[in-house]
Amino acid sequence: MAITYTSGEQVEVYRFSIPATILIPLAAVFLQAWLPLRFPFFTIFDLPLLVTIGFATARRSPLAGLLTGSLIGILQDALTHQLIGLYGIAKTIVGFGASSLGIKLDVENAGARFLLTIFFYVVHKVVYFMIARGLAGLRMAWSWPHEFLSCGANALLGVLVFMLLDRVKQRT
Amino acid sequence: MDVLGRYRNLIVLVGVLFAQVLGLAVQVKRTTDSEPTRLIRIWAVGTVTPLEKALVWAQTSTGNIWHNYFYLRGVRAENRSLKAQIERMSLEQVRMSQDADQARRLQALLAFKEQFISQTMAAQVIGSSGSELSRSVYIDKGVSDGIKPDMAVITADGIVGKILRVYGSTSLVLLINDQTSGVGALLDKTRLQGILRGTPAGEVVIEKVMSDEAVLAGELVLTSGGDGIFPKGLLVGKVTKVSAGSELFLNIRVRPAADLSKLEEVLVVTKIDERQAQPDQTGAARAVDILAERLPTVPAKPENAEKGAVAGTTAPAPVAPTTAAPMTVAPTTTGSGAKPKAAPPEASAGRGGPAARKTATPLSSNGTSSATKATAIDAPKVFPKPVKSAVQPKAQPAVQDSPH
Incomplete structure (x- = not known):
């Protein structure tokens, strides 16, 4: 069993099978595009973001985290009519950050996962906002109540997504 | 290293x-x-949309089984109610057709050119962009179905958006509440024109209306035709709030008539025709004639029948007078299993908008209205126009239709 040693702590590193690596992000992007048609409130969630954080914290490899985040983000961008790279850049940073933080912190319990999701949701939102406004010149709406609600809802859903990912991850 | x-x-x-x-x-x-980025988008859409299509197909099939075989309660009552509604609308149309005739005469005097939707294609909404910043949906029709960018997309309730990108068997529709969308809009009562735009929050507003204009909440908003995508007169929505905006302009919020968050089936306007307005040649219908047609005890006028015989026309008995109807269309819905809920809106009802009327032909619509009418038709069939027995049949204008 491969173990990484960071700051004297032993942290377990997991991996995902190839089908899970491909199908879970695809399913997340698909559900993100399909569910809002049936349940309009679902637009407050960002399933691909949760999957990015989940994969990154489990693998604990910054390289894998940023590449996974980048690919998921670009796939998500390609389904919109906006420029490709907005979600790509934001999720690249989140993937890198989550995996780097995953090395240093224990993210196996639900409370830590809840807080981690809140933190990276905010990071993702801020990075996306800055790029969309600064680079793409898009008008952005910022509503604090909406953001708080969205942040909390994503954190709750994130705990569930992490639990599902726990079932498919394998120890290295 | x-x-x-x-x-x-x-x-x-x-x-x-x-x-x-x-x-x-x-x-x-x-x-x-x-x-x-075209290639990346094609790959992404090609990966995700087949799943969406399969899921929508399964959902529709299950729904159809339920609705067609099990859920038939209340159909008879609904049928009776609809028949009564048709009766009322037939009488209502007599009044409206007179207004339309007057409008046509005026338009002819002014050499007006009018646009009307001559061909639409039903499509099913299969997915969304999944982003709050990109208010757009995917439909199950693409290049292979003759869809092209910038075609208008509507529903029975009102306009929805326009085709932005076209792929092999799917297309991306930009909704009117997206911040990059822009539609020429016209306020129904005040006749003020402005630009309808989406906001980042997904609301719809009208811009470029001066603050000294009197606009009230509740006023209907129609398309102005100025954008070159939507023909004039289609229903957009209703004004919900008017407030002072920036730079001497009003901030007019509009609630779209079509529910953009729950789209299932839409119509893509694949063909818009334009022609010169022509005044009515045959005279207006009378309410009494409509009643005479429906009541068998009321005899037809004998003089008309005689004149009809002299003129050598086949006079329908009882006489079913008509308004000017250069073409008579039997609508046939097309598409891929997608069934629009109803014909698109009578966008300009009361201002000459065409409506189905009961005449000697089974189904007819007045094609020369000043406003446009979205019909769920793909390959309109032209029937000979029913004529009054006293009037010689006139030549029918050529109908430009190119069925798929």
Whole structure:
């Protein structure tokens, strides 16, 4: 069993099978595009973001985290009519950050996962906002109540997504 | 080498971010004509939309079984109610057709050219963009079905958006509440024109209406036809709030008539025709004639029958007078299993908008209305126009239809 040693702590590193690596992000992007048609409130969630954080914290490899985040983000961008790279850049940073933080912190319990999701949701939102406004010149709406609600809802859903990912991850 | 190995992750991160920022810059710089990301979009859409199509197909099939075989309660009552509604509308149309005739005469005097929707295609909404910043949906029709960019997309309730990108068997529809969308709008009562835009929050507002104009909540908003995409007179929505905006303009909020968050089936306007308005030649219908047609005890006028015989026409008995109807269309819905709920809106009802009327032909619509009418038709069939027995049949105008 491969173990990484960071700051004297032993942290377990997991991996995902190839089908899970491909199908879970695809399913997340698909559900993100399909569910809002049936349940309009679902637009407050960002399933691909949760999957990015989940994969990154489990693998604990910054390289894998940023590449996974980048690919998921670009796939998500390609389904919109906006420029490709907005979600790509934001999720690249989140993937890198989550995996780097995953090395240093224990993210196996639900409370830590809840807080981690809140933190990276905010990071993702801020990075996306800055790029969309600064680079793409898009008008952005910022509503604090909406953001708080969205942040909390994503954190709750994130705990569930992490639990599902726990079932498919394998120890290295 | 040690430094490279130590900072490998950081170097890769910077490289990936730099590549994406560079890609963004290229996309911003490029015009809309050339799309450097086309291939990525085709792959992404080709990966996701087949799943969406399959799921929508399964959902529709299950729903159809339920609705067609099990859920038939209340159909008879609904049928009776609809028949009564048709009766009322037939009488109502007599009054409206007179207004339409007057409008046509005026338009002819002014050499007006009018647009009307001559062909539509039903499509099913299969997915969305999944982003709050991109208010757009995917439909199950694409290049192979003759869909092209900038075609208007409507529903029975009102306009929805326009085709933005077209792929093999799917298309991306930009909704009117997206912040990059723009539609020429016209306020129904005040006749003020403005630009209908979406906001980042997904609301719809009308811009460029001066603050000294009197606009009230509740006023209907129609398309002005100025954008070159939507024909004039289609229903957009209703004004919900009017407040002072910036730079001497009003901030007019509009609630779209079509529910943009729950779209299932839409109609893509695949063909819009334009022609010169022509005044009515045959005279207006009378309410009494409509009643005479429906009540068998009321005899037809004997003089009309005699004149009809002299003129050598086959006079229908009892006489079913008509308004001017250069073409009579039997609508046939097409598409791929998608069934629009109803014909699109009588966008300009009361201002000459065409409506189905009960005449000697089974189904007819007045094609020369000043406003346009969206009909769920693909291949309109032309029937000979029913004529009054006293009037010689006149030549029918050519109907430009190209069925798929």
